[in-house]
Amino acid sequence: MVQITKHTQERLHTLKRDDTDSLLIAKRECARKGIPWDEALDCIPKAIYDSLSPAQLAIAESGLESSVISPELNSDNPISMHYAASYFLSNFKQSEVNGQLVTYEVISEQDKTLQPILEKEIDKILACEISTRWLQELGVPLPPRKANELVKYWLNHTELVAEPVIMGLPGDDNWCLHRSKYFPDPNVEFPTWQRILDRMSDPVAFAAWQYGVYTGNYQGRQMLWMHGENGEEGKSAIARIIGQELYGPAHNAISNASINSNEKRFLNSHFEHAALVIYPDASNRKCLSSEEFKTLASAGSDPVLIERKGKQAYTAYLNARMWICSNFSPEVTSDNFMTSRLLYISISPMVDEKPDPTVKERLKAELSGFLAYAEQCYEERCPDNYRIQTDTDNDIKALTEQYFEHFDIIFSKHWQVDEQSEVAASIIKEKLKVEGLQSKPQYDQFVDWLVNRKGARWKKRSEENGRIFYAGIAPAEGRRLSLDEVMTMES
Incomplete structure (x- = not known):
């Protein structure tokens, strides 16, 4: 036998x-x-x-x-060196990624899962592994010179494996950074998930996005913004469960502090090996406008610079999808980056539901049933694997209008429509800084709105060294109030 x-x-x-x-x-x-x-x-x-x-x-x-390796290992015998190095470092793999050799530790040979060894001294780690195992098997210490020789031999001659994928699904035969144990099972009921889905503005789009990102079928760039004003809707709980259970080490989290920190040039390196990035409890309504956030949300469409501490920077792609949970709605402009990439889902608070300490375990137990439902939603809403169709486009349009109401308030405070007048661009920029619109993108958005909504006309005067003016508007100071404005003030 x-x-x-x-x-x-x-x-x-x-x-x-x-x-x-x-x-x-x-x-x-x-x-x-x-x-x-x-x-x-x-x-x-x-x-x-x-x-x-x-x-x-x-x-x-x-x-x-x-x-059992002989203590008299012959450095001049390549077969002996190859055998010894492969034997003692059998728990490590190497792959070429973006033109650089990356060393991985084998987490599970059966699941074919690896963990990249980053921002550490690889040679010392491998030498320690060889020395430890040598002592265990032979009972005598290995000279450091011999350990370093074996490490160098392994690094130069080990057979490279294909670049591991970030997410591996059950049954796949490829090296990956995480292999999930969950798969769609229509025989599993998901009543706990259903109660949460019933409180969403578009549960089908939400589930479709989750399935597409989890399986890797989704090739689009839509970011999921889940908005619940109450703070007790369960959005953070389901984000945590989906992140930890479905993605494990293939997911990461960011905060407003990490985006704005002094070491944000290293930020991209934290998400290179993530399939999902979660921004929990996001309080920054303007985050969609930041360049750092746009880079993180590129979803593999644009090359980005990856820099690790003490390592040479290189260009790669971030394939992670972004999921934002917030008590606030996002600030949405007419910028195509936002309107085309934002999947906005609102969720209402629980009604007549008491706190249940067992809810997380039930959500975990029902994940396979939720995935079966999500698979159906994905087939319905994302047939092209690129854009998830949603019922919340009118909500995004309303958010855009809400954003421009702020521009209306600023304009009424400082200017009025007047076909016979004009205002220097430098004056407009000064006033906007006072109102908190200090960046160039914010200034550009305002003057675009000024032209499209107020009929202002851009003019450049060569006789004044190319100064820029906007015709059709005048300062608000000294103008007469309309009857409606007087009545509003008196009321």
């Missing part, structure tokens, strides 16, 4: 040329369990065995005695 585990048998039965790791793992298992090495070799089909590389044959034909 074969005593080798089924997983190891499968690896040997489908052994690929130059794959020494599978042989080393099998040899280590045989030595640990006292299984004859010939039993493992019998799992390798003859055609595959005949095509093994020299390094593989050296491992296969050396027997179990070579599972």
Whole structure:
């Protein structure tokens, strides 16, 4: 009766040329369990065995005695060095990512999950691993020079694996940073989720977005802004559960402080390996306008600069999708970046529901049922895998109008429509700074609104060194109040 585990048998039965790791793992298992090495070799089909590389044959034909490395390791023997380095560093992989070699630690060989080793001294970590295992197996310390030689040999000669995907789904056979255990199951009821969905302005769009991002099918750039004024709607709870349970280490969080910190040039590096970024309890209604936020929400469409502390910067793509939870609605301008990329969902507070300490566990237990519902929603609302159709477009339009009401207030305070007059652009800029509109994008938005809504006309006077004026408006000081304004003031 074969005593080798089924997983190891499968690896040997489908052994690929130059794959020494599978042989080393099998040899280590045989030595640990006292299984004859010939039993493992019998799992390798003859055609595959005949095509093994020299390094593989050296491992296969050396027997179990070579599972313990000799203390007299010969640095001049490449096969010996290759075998020793691969054996002691079997829990690590390397891949080429964006032109750089990245070292990963194997979290689970069975799930094929990896964790990148970043912002650390790789050589020292690998040397420590080799030295620790050497002492465990031989009972004597390994000289540092020999450990460094093995590390260098492994780094130069180890076979690279394909770049791991961020999110791996159940049943996929690829290296990934996280493999979820959840899959759509229509047989699982989801009443707890349904009660939350029933309080959303467009639950179908919400679920469609969640499914598309989770599976990786969604290729669009819509950001999810979940707005609940009460603060007791459960939006933070479901964001936390979805993030932790479905994405695990493939999700991250940001705050207003991290976007505006002195070290924000390193911000992109924190989200390079994330599929989902959650902005919980967002209090900054203007965050959609910040350049840092636009970069994070690029969804893989634009290359960005990735810089890690002490490392050379490089260009890559951020593939994470953004989910914002806030007690406030966003400030939305007519900027196409916002109107085309914003998926706005409002959620109302709970009614006649008492606090339930078991709700989180029930939400977790119902996740597979929720995913089955979300899959149907995605097929209905996102047939092109790019834009999720929503019923909340009128809500976004209303938010845009609300934003421009602020411009109306500023305009009425400082100017009036007057076809015979004009105001210098420099004066407009000064007044806007007083009103808190200090950035160039904010100034550009205001003057666009001024032209489109108030009929102002842009003029440039060459005789005044190219000064810019806006004709059709005049200062508000000294003008006569209309009858309606007088009545409003008296009331």
